[in-house]
Amino acid sequence: DVVMTQSPLSLPVTLGQPASISCRSSQSPVHSDGNTYLNWFQQRPGQSPRRLIYKVSDRDSGVPDRFSGSGSGTDFTLKISRVEAEDIGVYYCMQASHWPPTFGQGTKVEIK
Amino acid sequence: EVQLLESGGGLVQPGGSLRLSCAASGFTFRTYAMNWVRQAPGKGLEWVSVISIGGSTTYSADSVKGRFTISRDDSKNTLFLQMNNLRGDDTALYYCTKGDWLDSWGQGTLVTVSS
Numbered sequence: 001d002v003v004m005t006q007s008p009l010s011l012p013v014t015l016g017q018p019a020s021i022s023c024r025s026s027q028s029p030v031h032s033d034g035n036t037y038l039n040w041f042q043q044r045p046g047q048s049p050r051r052l053i054y055k056v057s058d059r060d061s062g063v064p065d066r067f068s069g070s071g072s073g074t075d076f077t078l079k080i081s082r083v084e085a086e087d088i089g090v091y092y093c094m095q096a097s098h099w100p101p102t103f104g105q106g107t108k109v110e111i112k
Numbered sequence: 113e114v115q116l117l118e119s120g121g122g123l124v125q126p127g128g129s130l131r132l133s134c135a136a137s138g139f140t141f142r143t144y145a146m147n148w149v150r151q152a153p154g155k156g157l158e159w160v161s162v163i164s165i166g167g168s169t170t171y172s173a174d175s176v177k178g179r180f181t182i183s184r185d186d187s188k189n190t191l192f193l194q195m196n197n198l199r200g201d202d203t204a205l206y207y208c209t210k211g212d213w214l215d216s217w218g219q220g221t222l223v224t225v226s227s
Contacts, residue, residue: 039213048207048217092157096213100173103157
């Protein structure tokens with residue numbers, strides 16, 4: 001299975017400041033169709049996960065543009081340009097290019 | 113608006129069975145693959161099972177293979193997960209998710225396996 005490793009696992013942030021989460025895959029998550037199915041999910045406290053980013057850098061509908069995804073090869077990043085209070089929660093990366101789909105351990109974003 | 117409403121969770125003894133359901137609305141259910149993903153209490157996300165459009169192809173995680181069966185009824189816009197021979201480590205919140213890339217999630221249904 002492809003192992004997804006996130007860092008850091010805990011990220012204290014200051015409101016209004018940027019934040020960045022790293023996700024590294026044990027093998028390149030490029031699908032045989034040429035696409036890279038690397039997604040990012042947000043799980044606010046007490047809520048279901050919500051997809052933010054798909055195919056590395058495409059934002060889902062309704063996701064604020066302060067969220068951005070980037071990366072290639074085996075290294076990927078989720079960035080929040082200016083953290084807001086509603087961004088608190090756990091963030092997961094997931095690859096769906098190789099079977100079975102696998103998630104990272106999660107990164108908990110909390111206010112410093 | 114996409115809605116996914118899971119049901120069927122509860123308390124079950126080890127070795128027992130449960131059948132989870134997910135009622136879908138707000139999209140053309142029969143044109144999407146569907147997945148189940150679970151989350152043990154205080155833990156991360158674990159993909160469980162997927163079913164293709166039409167239901168002819170299914171895959172499950174090794175941890176549930178041979179015990180869990182995913183199925184769908186497109187006439188009723190409903191996804192199912194039949195869970196047999198349940199174990200303590202199956203205790204989790206089970207989410208129904210839409211599409212190959214999990215673009216929408218339900219609120220989850222809690223399965224607790226304990227004697």
